[in-house]
Amino acid sequence: MGLIEIKEFAGADLSFNDLFYKVNRLSNTPIQKSSGNIVMINTGSLSSDSFRFKLAAVILKVGDYKPKAIGVDHDFSNDTSITGTHELSDALSILSNKVVLGRNSRMKKGDVMEFDSSIYGVVDFPDEEGQITVRRYSESVNSFANQMRVVGSSSRSDRSAKSDLNKEVDEKSDFVINYIYHHDGNGLYDFKDNFFEDAMDVSDGLLLIEGKDLLESNKLDSSIVRNLLRNNYVIIGHMGPYNFFDKVHDNEDKFRVPCDTNLINRDRVMYGAVIHANALANLLMPDLRYANIEDGLIFKIFKELLLLMFVYYLLFLNLGKMGTVTILAISSLGMIYLTLLMMKKGIYVEIGGSLLQLLVLEEAFESIEPLLHKFYNRISLKKGLSIFSILVFLSVTSAKGQSIQLAVKKGSLIHNDNTYKQGANLNVSFSSVLRVMPNSVV
Numbered sequence: 001m002g003l004i005e006i007k008e009f010a011g012a013d014l015s016f017n018d019l020f021y022k023v024n025r026l027s028n029t030p031i032q033k034s035s036g037n038i039v040m041i042n043t044g045s046l047s048s049d050s051f052r053f054k055l056a057a058v059i060l061k062v063g064d065y066k067p068k069a070i071g072v073d074h075d076f077s078n079d080t081s082i083t084g085t086h087e088l089s090d091a092l093s094i095l096s097n098k099v100v101l102g103r104n105s106r107m108k109k110g111d112v113m114e115f116d117s118s119i120y121g122v123v124d125f126p127d128e129e130g131q132i133t134v135r136r137y138s139e140s141v142n143s144f145a146n147q148m149r150v151v152g153s154s155s156r157s158d159r160s161a162k163s164d165l166n167k168e169v170d171e172k173s174d175f176v177i178n179y180i181y182h183h184d185g186n187g188l189y190d191f192k193d194n195f196f197e198d199a200m201d202v203s204d205g206l207l208l209i210e211g212k213d214l215l216e217s218n219k220l221d222s223s224i225v226r227n228l229l230r231n232n233y234v235i236i237g238h239m240g241p242y243n244f245f246d247k248v249h250d251n252e253d254k255f256r257v258p259c260d261t262n263l264i265n266r267d268r269v270m271y272g273a274v275i276h277a278n279a280l281a282n283l284l285m286p287d288l289r290y291a292n293i294e295d296g297l298i299f300k301i302f303k304e305l306l307l308l309m310f311v312y313y314l315l316f317l318n319l320g321k322m323g324t325v326t327i328l329a330i331s332s333l334g335m336i337y338l339t340l341l342m343m344k345k346g347i348y349v350e351i352g353g354s355l356l357q358l359l360v361l362e363e364a365f366e367s368i369e370p371l372l373h374k375f376y377n378r379i380s381l382k383k384g385l386s387i388f389s390i391l392v393f394l395s396v397t398s399a400k401g402q403s404i405q406l407a408v409k410k411g412s413l414i415h416n417d418n419t420y421k422q423g424a425n426l427n428v429s430f431s432s433v434l435r436v437m438p439n440s441v442v
Helices: 016-026 051-064 085-094 144-153 159-165 211-215 222-229 244-249 272-284 297-316 320-344 354-378 381-396
Strands: 038-042 069-073 099-103 119-122 136-138 174-176 188-190 206-210 233-237 403-408 424-429
Touching: 016 320, 038 211, 038 272, 051 069, 051 085, 051 211, 051 233, 069 144, 069 272, 099 144, 119 144, 136 272, 144 233, 144 272, 206 211, 206 222, 233 272
Parallel strands: 038 206, 038 233, 069 099, 069 233, 099 119, 188 206
Antiparallel strands: 136 174, 403 424
């Protein structure tokens, strides 16, 4: 929170804003969602022995159905001897104006294969302030979702379009993702068995088509697939093995997300490709995005003032344990309710773990309260002012060696010392060093 960093002691990644997804799930309140214009293709079902060859076939197959844009969330090692490399390069060249390839900005360019004719988008997520749970997404034009949005909305098909898209842009801003697709945290509906009866009737999950099924003509009805993919956005990436039950235990390219069923101690449940899909939905439909007022200067100042007011209360207006707990309980419940209500209205006020931090702060003050009382008994505020006045007086006095008389009264320097009674006089020589010690002679 800026003034006192205690979030490491109070759950570094805890955010009460995440209750929004849990409350809406329990109440069966429908969350405003996308219109089903994003479809996922899982490459986890493709054979690892001929992965590039199969992936090239999937890309060409998807391209036949005329989608708006195709995103491929994969890195490729810089080894041209791998089976299918030539076919993959040809497929990307044929659909060079439709395909966006993912690129991890943390990887050196020499470590991954570059396809000259392709458009690239950054797939790594903002990691400022140690983002453990992925709540924010880069707003840079170079981000994976933003590149897909631009490709899908652009009518240009010439080389200059790709040149503009791949231009390096230094944009550091990001936005809070409204997880439209969350479905118990993973964000996917697997319709592998009987799925095209109500394939588009999904409430909070993305339609997942297995890449293996897409290549086998007897598995899917091509007319239905065409209706699903035509003029829509398709993201191709790893979303688990072919067996649905194995997806739960698969940890490849998975991240912690706020729409998980757990509030703390989260597992990695959502694939990176699904997070990109949620971000893309936010970019395609700005009405779904939160108006984030937390990043404003006024709100940051308000949070600091709130903490200062609480510290002032603990120091000077403390009503005791029960009073403090009551105040925290009432204010916390009210703040959480207001925050969730504003999120429902599309306004994001990030309270994070601030309420828990206040509780930890209260406990910390309670533990040191005896020490504070002992300190106040030794040196009260009046004593501090007296010492300050003496030092100021000494600093402006030019005469040295002259002594003065100080009346030692109740509440002044050493009233606990029996040597000096109330009303006694004390001679202090300016040539000596003034030291104040308990139960000692100055």
